[in-house]
Amino acid sequence: MKNSSQITTRINDQIIEIAGDKAFMPLGNFLRNSEGLTGTKIVCAEGDCGACTVLLATGTDSSGKLEFKSVNSCILPLYLVDGAQVITVEGIGKMEGMKVDLSEVQKKMIDNNGAQCGYCTPGFICAMAGAVESCKSAGTPMTEKKAKNYLTGNLCRCTGYQPIIDAMMSVDLGKAEFLKERYHNAEWIGKMKSIKKTSVEMKSLERSLFLPATLKEALKIKSQELDVRLVAGSTDLGVVVNKGKLETPKAMALYHIEELGSISHDAGHIIVGATVTLTQFEEYVENHYPEMSRLLHIFASPQIKNQGTLIGNVVNASPIADTIPFLMVSDAIVVIQNESGTREVVLKDFYLGYKKLDIAPDEIVTTIKIPILSQQEVTRLYKVSMRKDLDISAVTFAARVILDDSNKMTSVKIALGGVAATVVRLTDIEKALTGHDFTLKAFEDAAATLDQYIKPLSDLRASSAYRMLVSKNYFTKFAKEIIDQIGGGK
Ligand SMILES: Cc1cc2nc3c(=O)[nH]c(=O)nc-3n(C[C@H](O)[C@H](O)[C@H](O)COP(=O)(O)OP(=O)(O)OC[C@H]3O[C@@H](n4cnc5c(N)ncnc54)[C@H](O)[C@@H]3O)c2cc1C
Ligand code: FES
Numbered sequence: 001m002k003n004s005s006q007i008t009t010r011i012n013d014q015i016i017e018i019a020g021d022k023a024f025m026p027l028g029n030f031l032r033n034s035e036g037l038t039g040t041k042i043v044c045a046e047g048d049c050g051a052c053t054v055l056l057a058t059g060t061d062s063s064g065k066l067e068f069k070s071v072n073s074c075i076l077p078l079y080l081v082d083g084a085q086v087i088t089v090e091g092i093g094k095m096e097g098m099k100v101d102l103s104e105v106q107k108k109m110i111d112n113n114g115a116q117c118g119y120c121t122p123g124f125i126c127a128m129a130g131a132v133e134s135c136k137s138a139g140t141p142m143t144e145k146k147a148k149n150y151l152t153g154n155l156c157r158c159t160g161y162q163p164i165i166d167a168m169m170s171v172d173l174g175k176a177e178f179l180k181e182r183y184h185n186a187e188w189i190g191k192m193k194s195i196k197k198t199s200v201e202m203k204s205l206e207r208s209l210f211l212p213a214t215l216k217e218a219l220k221i222k223s224q225e226l227d228v229r230l231v232a233g234s235t236d237l238g239v240v241v242n243k244g245k246l247e248t249p250k251a252m253a254l255y256h257i258e259e260l261g262s263i264s265h266d267a268g269h270i271i272v273g274a275t276v277t278l279t280q281f282e283e284y285v286e287n288h289y290p291e292m293s294r295l296l297h298i299f300a301s302p303q304i305k306n307q308g309t310l311i312g313n314v315v316n317a318s319p320i321a322d323t324i325p326f327l328m329v330s331d332a333i334v335v336i337q338n339e340s341g342t343r344e345v346v347l348k349d350f351y352l353g354y355k356k357l358d359i360a361p362d363e364i365v366t367t368i369k370i371p372i373l374s375q376q377e378v379t380r381l382y383k384v385s386m387r388k389d390l391d392i393s394a395v396t397f398a399a400r401v402i403l404d405d406s407n408k409m410t411s412v413k414i415a416l417g418g419v420a421a422t423v424v425r426l427t428d429i430e431k432a433l434t435g436h437d438f439t440l441k442a443f444e445d446a447a448a449t450l451d452q453y454i455k456p457l458s459d460l461r462a463s464s465a466y467r468m469l470v471s472k473n474y475f476t477k478f479a480k481e482i483i484d485q486i487g488g489g490k
């Protein structure tokens, strides 16, 4: 296996090589401070406002062209763009000397008065260019729903959103330049592929970076460097690092390892690799687990989902992580590997306490296996947060029930998040409900016993009493929705 001691990326038209500790810099800071690309703005530095949005292509689509997605450059360490193509706001329009040729999205932003102070505008332009790429690639029109969704991750404090949405809606997709065509360069794409097959190892007095190209190599590094920090999309880690609450002097990212970047399935499971992003997962589950797809629609923003991974969400182990309740009621299996072998842990048993996991320092989570749902199952996932989009949950709820032909519950799985140190399965309530007819009363009675099993905390997001009330109400909501679905109205 080839080895490199530098990372290589292409920013707009320029190929850039970076060696040493600089590779740990956030991409946004590098663009502004080292490359003079100051169109990219840094405001919150925690993935929330979108001012730092750039487009990133880590690979190609089925036609061999670069596939661009919007990401937040403030929380993305440079070492995560080895072998990738970046487009900044400077690369969306064209500049020749003093002559500026604005892109279609930029023109529409002006025509619709979409900018006042203009500080958020470069981020919006990149998010809009990402939306255009996506619609043109899929051959689908821009709808208002899509426009709003693509702009969820961008905040504007002075213009108001309607002119920006109007600008997005008025973009003529036929006229808008296809960035994947403009930036297509067969030589660079060939180089991207060979970079991905090359392991990177960089060590200085202060820092070590590992980008192994094979799983074997990754497991060896983890057995030798027990304190090395695994980094997936950096959407959790990047925020804590930027806040100065964590340092990652030794980091290892797995995205060069091809086998960990895909979703596959066997007869009973969907198998999701460690570097599969939440966007890839969302697209895949649309047909397999529509409830999960619905919930992912209100998970963070496109920028975060294009970068963050499912396994990052699971290992980060937040009690309010949005994917965990679903995975818990699905009896998902965490596949963990070290140099000596592989073991599988049911997700419910993976969490030992607040951010305490059943994983040893030499181990890596390589995949997660999600059982395929059967025909007789009914599932619902709920999340309550202070606002609908781009907000962290106060309470999450998942229920999965198998019914027989007479609507008797033969299996019941219920999980709650935001009410304890980890997401919890309510196994006593599950047992009490199993064998009963599916009725509203059965769930109301179950909700009445909830005080025995959970003692939610009060914090900034919600009070203990509110969390308890919402949890109980979710039992009723679930029962009513399912009765409407299966009929009977018991
Ligand atoms: C603005 C914003 C909005 C967000 N909104 C939501 C939301 O709505 N819902 C929600 O649930 N979360 C949300 N998040 C949190 C975050 O995006 C998710 O938790 C995401 O899934 C984390 O994935 P990642 O790949 O970025 O993880 P990283 O930050 O790279 O890593 C997270 C943890 O996992 C560990 N890790 C990563 N890969 C492995 C591996 N293979 N083996 C062992 N350990 C590993 C890392 O060491 C780290 O401890 C939000 C974050 C931001 C910044
Ligand atoms: S600066 Fe706010 S998301 Fe990056």
Ligand code: FES
Residues within 6 Å of the ligand: 114, 115, 116, 117, 118, 119, 120, 121, 155, 156, 157, 158, 159
């Ligand atoms: S135009 Fe001022 S923040 Fe959006």
